[in-house]
Amino acid sequence: MNDKLELDKRKAFILATVVYEYINTAEPVGSVTLTQKYNLGVSSATIRNEMAELEAGGYLVQPHTSAGRIPSDAGYRTYVDRLMQPESLTKDDSRRIRDEFREASRELGDVIEQTTRLLSGLSGNLAIAIAPSRDSHAFKHVQLIWLSPRTSLIVVVTSGGVAAQSVVEWSTDVAADDLTRLSNALNTRFGGRVMEDVGAPDVDAVCAELHVSAQIRDAVRAAFAASRKAGEPEIAAAGAQNLLDQPEFHDLRKLRAILRIIEEQRTLYDLIADELAADGTGTDPAPHVRIGHELRADELSECSVVTVPYRFGDRGVGMLAILGPRRMPYGRLIALASGTARSLGDHLNDVEIR
Amino acid sequence: MNDKLELDKRKAFILATVVYEYINTAEPVGSVTLTQKYNLGVSSATIRNEMAELEAGGYLVQPHTSAGRIPSDAGYRTYVDRLMQPESLTKDDSRRIRDEFREASRELGDVIEQTTRLLSGLSGNLAIAIAPSRDSHAFKHVQLIWLSPRTSLIVVVTSGGVAAQSVVEWSTDVAADDLTRLSNALNTRFGGRVMEDVGAPDVDAVCAELHVSAQIRDAVRAAFAASRKAGEPEIAAAGAQNLLDQPEFHDLRKLRAILRIIEEQRTLYDLIADELAADGTGTDPAPHVRIGHELRADELSECSVVTVPYRFGDRGVGMLAILGPRRMPYGRLIALASGTARSLGDHLNDVEIR
DNA sequence: GCCTGGCACTCCGGAGACCCGACTGCTAAG
């Protein structure tokens, strides 16, 4: 393999055309097809020579002798990075996106799910969304609310919104005043802190000062523990059945592997999360494409993923992704993902989200 | 078809054996196989005659001439209702169920999901769970909490727990006293009501009495709307990839149809919800089996579903289900579903669930 | 030196042809 192979204008055009044709037909493309469908001004023999060189350069591969060529990972990569012309949203698509978000839910989890359904429908592939993590949020407020002598409500609020709330039942009567005093003490003590810094010992200290019963102390502890756990990533996926249409997934073994990955949210999350980390603060919400082995997962060696981050106010950065066969219409999917991410961000930031 | 065909002892045994054998092998079963593997005391010719009668009676069908027989819906039905011997949980299974719930989450949604993963793993089929609906819950408490001059927290509590909470931002300063007064007024007004009876007009009336700003009124309205919407059914499914192992789903068209149903939670819910309604208050948590066309969905004509209700304190009745090919090990799956439902119910009722 | 027409070669995949095996239904006899 000669990695240094420079692509002259004609080679570039041929490569682009092969990729384009293969994406549309799912059939290996040969030199004659090329000369017939696209006017290249040269004969098929010349194309053959060029294609042989492109194969030597690692951009194309032959499934078997006497078949046409299909793009390699590197071929797709070059296509996406340098040859493809960017597309913008069609009128129809952007209208459908707008309409969808016009009546979107106000519940973060619901919005995420709805977005994946939308994006999988538009793209005809599997769509994935992860919600911004609520890590590193500032403590804002805690309140113990008297409901009845034997029941109370505990609410913990962080900069990310209400992080935990629960109704608890006491075995003995509790006075409203005591709850208020405890609330105030906790608030002064924890004000300005980050959630990670509020541990069980801190809660215990305050409770001890006020001679609060063990029962109440445990309940408060649990509430804080839950509010820290609320930072767990939320993730949604939709459109798995779309993948069945693609001939590359007609093989049951491959299909099974993919389905397993989709159901294991952990793997799915990891798949996209490194992109999140790489993106850092995500000042530019640029779409990223990872192709085949770049995904570093054997089961996904025939897949590509388009990811695009979106920003949700002070809650951080979330991620939208489309997973499909390597042979995907990159231009269109990038436009769709970007457009959807933008609308999703707008929706989240405009509307009061719970 | 002669529906009145009475099954004498031998016919019953043959039918049971055919179903059993087909469940285990997935191959149409013929008369010779039967005589060889099970000692019936008669020759294969006799079995052939009997099987022909069973086919005439509608219990068996032949995929094509010169193939063995497979059970019809009616055949499975008879097997499940009258011929099959009930199984109980194996030691191993019940241990795994117990272990799983020992460290189960305290979040209802999480528990539901975890349960489907457990049940799909144990059963090797698709597992579905729906959480008890929170419909018809009693209003308990509403509280507007002062966080800062420009931000407040609104919490609505129903008999089902915290139904809605949100942090709202005001465009003008708000006094803590006003919030307390409004909270008290709302509580006295709505105390003892059912959530369905608390509409926007009621909220408006109280707000008007106290001359509360439109901004606050709208926020309270939204909180109540959200808390009514919290009654929406929660549903989870896991184990779709298990279905790929079954030869009946190797046909891509069928597979696609099934996957679509699984992803459309609405359909999935409907599929199981009528069972919920039929079960009523569910005093006896008996498992139900629906076979093939009994499911009233063409896509599922080759599937069966085992459902079993579980009770969650005063929140109502939820449902656990296993969906798989008609050719499923009914005895084992019924035992698994029942056992899991029991443990799930115990867990939910013992632990303080948020 | 690059392009092109032509030719020989390769290989996949679909269409038949074929046979084997697994059943059944039926009949006649015990």
Added chain:
DNA sequence: CTTAGCAGTCGGGTCTCCGGAGTGCCAGGC
């Protein structure tokens, strides 16, 4: 009522064959 035996049916696996698509290479032309 049961049984052995037999003829008939049908699906599915295997084998062969052939056409089509495509390649690589070579020799000649611009």
